[in-house]
Amino acid sequence: MIDFHKVEKHYGHFHVLKSIDLHVDEGEVVVVVGPSGSGKSTMLRCINRLETITSGGLTVNGVAVNDKKTDINKVRRDIGMVFQHFNLYPHKKVIDNITLAPVKVLGVSKTEAEKTAMYYLEKVGIADKAQAYPSQLSGGQQQRVAIARGLAMKPKIMLFDEPTSALDPEMVGEVLDVMRTLAKEGMTMVVVTHEMGFAREVADRVIFMDQGQIVEEAAPEQFFASPREERTRTFLSRVLSH
């Protein structure tokens, strides 16, 4: 479903992504971990072309993302994205945050879009906040709205870019719960996170990145119990020791 083939990315002299090969199957949950600055967010953002790649091949559903002839807006319809800082539209009510793209991009009627929006708000457990503005919600609630906003486009893939990193600790759980449910329902997910518990429990595969490279990829049991690479072991001992 998502295919990286020898993807390279440079920011000027800085080599951000080094020969990335990655394949994500339909229904798979891939969790990407690694130290900050390792390129994991950049890699994620390449999938919907928020970042461009310098060379190599990257296809989503068989469509070359970086081809000039590709209508990127069409590709993006099928890829939901959840950001670290939620990025809800502060001037729109929760419900209007969710209906904007379905109405404007998919051409769904307003009533239909609102019905869908309410369905997903129900699903993430905050249907009562539909008429509120984002600033009236807690961080955890905002992030759940952001997830509902992504889902309302009925995407084939959901991307999560450190979805719990900006949350107060007591709100991390409610967001992870929603993501866990989503994973169980068979959504294809790529998740960049520092939540090792989530990776261990929900991931089909864990990817460890360091200095722009995929250092190791393995099923979570193996990844956490017996990592092959020295760099992975060092990283894990740092993040799991506290």
Add this chain to the structure above:
Amino acid sequence: MDFAGAYSADNLKFLLDGLYVTLIVAFTAIILSFLLGCIIGVVRYAKVPVLSQISFVFVELIRNLPLLLIIFFMRFALPEVGIKLGLMTAAIAALTIFEGAMISEIVRGGLTSVDKGQIEAGRSSGLTGVQTLWHIVLPQGLRRMVPPLVSQFISLLKDTSLAVIISLAELMHNAGIIIGHGYNYTIPTLLLVALIYFTVNYLLSVLSKRLETKNA
């Protein structure tokens, strides 16, 4: 100081006539310069090729010229190349061009101040660049532009008095005539005119405060 003489019914009516012209010129120019400023601001924000470069030169050129020179240009230079503008049109045109250049920078600044994450959220959901600008960036940017825009509009309203130089019968011009009519009209007339300018502009800023709190 001859207050009674200066504030005769005829004089007051004459001042009101001037105020009327001032308000017409100011509000027409406010609307037109806002439109011009929005267009140029958006073109420069979105870095529309060619248009953006032309806009840059235009804004830099106009911003660095005195408004008085632009008014002169409209009134005295254009007729020499066959473009004849009425007094009021010349004043409105000059103000629109000058203030439009200023406002375009306010608009551009307001748009640029909107968090990049907002654009990413819009674009990643499949909205086009134009849709993202219209539904997400512009509404948020506009709110932040209100205070500097109102300052600019107040400047504009006061700058209409510069049209006295081309004998447009606006408030300042009519005040000058009244002052010339009596021995001791200067202070009473100027006090009244000051009060009028102050009141109109103060109302404008009160209105903007309302707008800000409503939108906050």
